[in-house]
Amino acid sequence: MSQQLSEQELVRRQSLTKLRDLGINPYPQALYPVTTRSSEVKKNFEEGKKVMIAGRLMSRRNQGKASFAELQDSEGRIQVYFNRDEICISDDKMMYNDVYKKLLDIGDFIGVEGELFKTQVGQISVRVKNFSLLSKSLKPLPLPKTDAEGNVHDAFTDPEMRYRQRYADLVVNPHVKEVFVKRAKLMHAMRSFFIDRGYYEVETPILQPIPGGAAARPFVTHHNSLDVPMYLRIACELYLKKTLIGGFEGVFEFAKTFRNEGMDRTHNPEFSMMEIYVAYKDYNWMMEFAENLLEHCAIAVNGTTKAEFGGHNINFKAPYKKVTMRQAIIDFTGLDIKNKTEAELTSWCTANGIEVNSTMGKGKLIDEIFGEKCESNYIDPTFIIDYPKEMSPLCKEHRDDPSLTERFELMICGKELANAYTELNDPIDQKERFEEQLKLAAKGDDEAGEFIDYDFLRALEYGMPPTSGMGVGIDRLIMFLTGNESIQEVVLFPQMKPEAKAQKTVELKDNEKAIFDILSKTGSMELNTLKEQAGLSNKGWDKGMKSLSKHGLTSVIKGDDGSLTVMVVE
RNA sequence: GAUUCGGUAGCUCAGCUGGUAGAGCAUCUCCCUUUUAAGGAGAGGGUCCAGGGUUCGAACCCCUGCCGAGUCACCA
Numbered sequence: 001m002s003q004q005l006s007e008q009e010l011v012r013r014q015s016l017t018k019l020r021d022l023g024i025n026p027y028p029q030a031l032y033p034v035t036t037r038s039s040e041v042k043k044n045f046e047e048g049k050k051v052m053i054a055g056r057l058m059s060r061r062n063q064g065k066a067s068f069a070e071l072q073d074s075e076g077r078i079q080v081y082f083n084r085d086e087i088c089i090s091d092d093k094m095m096y097n098d099v100y101k102k103l104l105d106i107g108d109f110i111g112v113e114g115e116l117f118k119t120q121v122g123q124i125s126v127r128v129k130n131f132s133l134l135s136k137s138l139k140p141l142p143l144p145k146t147d148a149e150g151n152v153h154d155a156f157t158d159p160e161m162r163y164r165q166r167y168a169d170l171v172v173n174p175h176v177k178e179v180f181v182k183r184a185k186l187m188h189a190m191r192s193f194f195i196d197r198g199y200y201e202v203e204t205p206i207l208q209p210i211p212g213g214a215a216a217r218p219f220v221t222h223h224n225s226l227d228v229p230m231y232l233r234i235a236c237e238l239y240l241k242k243t244l245i246g247g248f249e250g251v252f253e254f255a256k257t258f259r260n261e262g263m264d265r266t267h268n269p270e271f272s273m274m275e276i277y278v279a280y281k282d283y284n285w286m287m288e289f290a291e292n293l294l295e296h297c298a299i300a301v302n303g304t305t306k307a308e309f310g311g312h313n314i315n316f317k318a319p320y321k322k323v324t325m326r327q328a329i330i331d332f333t334g335l336d337i338k339n340k341t342e343a344e345l346t347s348w349c350t351a352n353g354i355e356v357n358s359t360m361g362k363g364k365l366i367d368e369i370f371g372e373k374c375e376s377n378y379i380d381p382t383f384i385i386d387y388p389k390e391m392s393p394l395c396k397e398h399r400d401d402p403s404l405t406e407r408f409e410l411m412i413c414g415k416e417l418a419n420a421y422t423e424l425n426d427p428i429d430q431k432e433r434f435e436e437q438l439k440l441a442a443k444g445d446d447e448a449g450e451f452i453d454y455d456f457l458r459a460l461e462y463g464m465p466p467t468s469g470m471g472v473g474i475d476r477l478i479m480f481l482t483g484n485e486s487i488q489e490v491v492l493f494p495q496m497k498p499e500a501k502a503q504k505t506v507e508l509k510d511n512e513k514a515i516f517d518i519l520s521k522t523g524s525m526e527l528n529t530l531k532e533q534a535g536l537s538n539k540g541w542d543k544g545m546k547s548l549s550k551h552g553l554t555s556v557i558k559g560d561d562g563s564l565t566v567m568v569v570e
Numbered sequence: 571g572a573u574u575c576g577g578u579a580g581c582u583c584a585g586c587u588g589g590u591a592g593a594g595c596a597u598c599u600c601c602c603u604u605u606u607a608a609g610g611a612g613a614g615g616g617u618c619c620a621g622g623g624u625u626c627g628a629a630c631c632c633c634u635g636c637c638g639a640g641u642c643a644c645c646a
Binding site: 007008011012059061064067081085106118119120125139140141142145147153156158216265271473497 | 579580581582583594595596597598601602603604605606607608609614615637638639640644645646
């Protein structure tokens with residue numbers, strides 16, 4: 001990690017040494033007895049109240065023997081007022097003149113002890129009596145500023161840098177931090193909603209011998225001592241159902257899930273799902289549960305059921321519309337899929353510009369039609385219900401129509417947010433459906449399951465109570481609630497390509513070495529002769545010469561006749 | 571994978587038909603006891619993503635590569 005330090009980084013390292021020379025530990029061990037936070041100070045202002053606060057120094061305005069600075073803590077910023085003669089009561093003004101003004105830098109964590117007051121302009125501030133350095137910052141932060149009209153100057157906006165250095169992003173972009181505060185609130189709201197209803201939060205394996213419960217390409221890893229392949233989970237469905245078989249009546253899990261597929265602005269290789277299973281319920285109950293849950297979450301996060309996403313206004317207020325998949329397709333295409341054969345659907349797709357291939361079964365074809373022609377039209381939360389049986393291998397058959405299942409997906413802004421079933425609990429039917437999936441997979445449908453989890457079938461044979469289950473995409477939900485169209489904006493540390501390694505610059509490059517080797521034999525040489533002997537490309541020559549003189553290894557001397565001589569610098 | 575745009579100082583960005591790089595903030599020095607995006611004055615700071623080509627001369631034009639963003643395709 002040898003890396004060229006910028007001038008500013010060097011200055012900060014020097015300050016670090018000077019602080020130590022003054023007997024100040026830049027990274028002290030002792031706790032700092034913080035009494036309050038910036039938001040509290042502003043909310044309950046009391047003239048003269050003594051406080052101790054801590055945070056990062058984020059700006060400084062010197063006014064001679066006085067100075068204003070801003071301290072940023074987890075709640076926001078508060079102005080602090082440093083007056084030389086209040087900090088340094090004796091004649092020794094070192095703490096103000098040297099430590100505060102010269103050796104502290106923007107980004108340093110400091111603790112401040114003082115009392116509250118309002119400046120002549122009416123700004124709530126802390127008059128500093130004592131301050132301590134709590135942690136020195138050696139790398140300058142990006143420094144956006146907001147002016148009186150709310151315009152942001154020098155904004156730190158480059159997405160790559162923001163995602164790679166999320167820590168800096170969080171420090172300087174309060175709106176980014178707010179997204180993650182909201183994400184935490186969403187998790188709390190959802191969790192307490194479930195706990196209030198008597199459901200238990202459980203944990204199931206992330207490392208699985210069979211990646212079941214969904215159709216997706218898994219990440220493969222290897223267990224050394226067992227010497228078997230293991231998979232990162234693509235869902236937790238089967239494990240959660242096993243807990244109901246074991247006697248739990250309501251369980252949920254916030255599950256990091258992994259899918260080895262494309263990465264783009266709506267897909268991160270690992271993402272968060274919430275899955276919940278409740279015994280003795282069906283999908284009708286679950287729909288009502290879902291709309292109440294989402295309304296509750298929206299209010300907990302934003303204080304309102306309204307949200308804006310991609311230019312659309314969404315309202316999470318329950319209840320939501322319900323449309324059967326058959327009706328949805330009729331509405332947007334005029335096609336009635338009921339009793340259509342695979343061949344009929346295939347030819348309809350071809351005629352209507354939907355790409356199909358021979359691996360597609362009936363369910364997949366219907367899914368394609370829906371995805372292509374209908375999905376994007378549902379802006380406000382809408383339940384699409386009653387999916388074809390073929391594409392829902394874990395879902396119970398519809399009570400009125402054996403070709404359908406009791407399944408819903410909740411669509412918002414044309415995207416799936418939740419997926420739920422009246423769960424299939426007939427072990428014999430389940431086994432047949434798995435086998436059907438296996439055939440589809442063999443046919444080439446890469447969305448069909450490739451494995452049969454026989455342990456799950458064994459569990460089902462003991463009997464699972466009638467159950468309804470639902471999965472909710474947490475990332476997607478928080479995207480809707482915060483108006484972010486990119487998943488990277490709502491995941492703290494999104495997966496990125498590895499950062500290119502910084503190349504070492506200390507060693508001479510080939511072109512530089514070539515020039516220097518020739519030159520060092522004689523010590524000096526006419527420029528054009530040297531250029532010819534070096535035999536480099538023009539650019540290689542030019543760059544080589546420039547960096548050699550930059551390294552202070554060579555210099556060029558101009559003769560009276562205009563000739564140029566290159567010399568080795570001793 | 572296809573296509574468009576981009577990569578210049580610590581940060582945000584200029585840089586014309588090619589003539590060897592600029593601004594604001596930040597940094598450094600000096601002055602200033604209640605300011606508000608920015609107190610005043612001055613100074614320093616750059617492998618212009620990398621490599622090759624064209625040219626007397628390339629940040630700029632051409633080629634290749636790397637990295638990123640957007641759109642589309644594929645995909646939950």
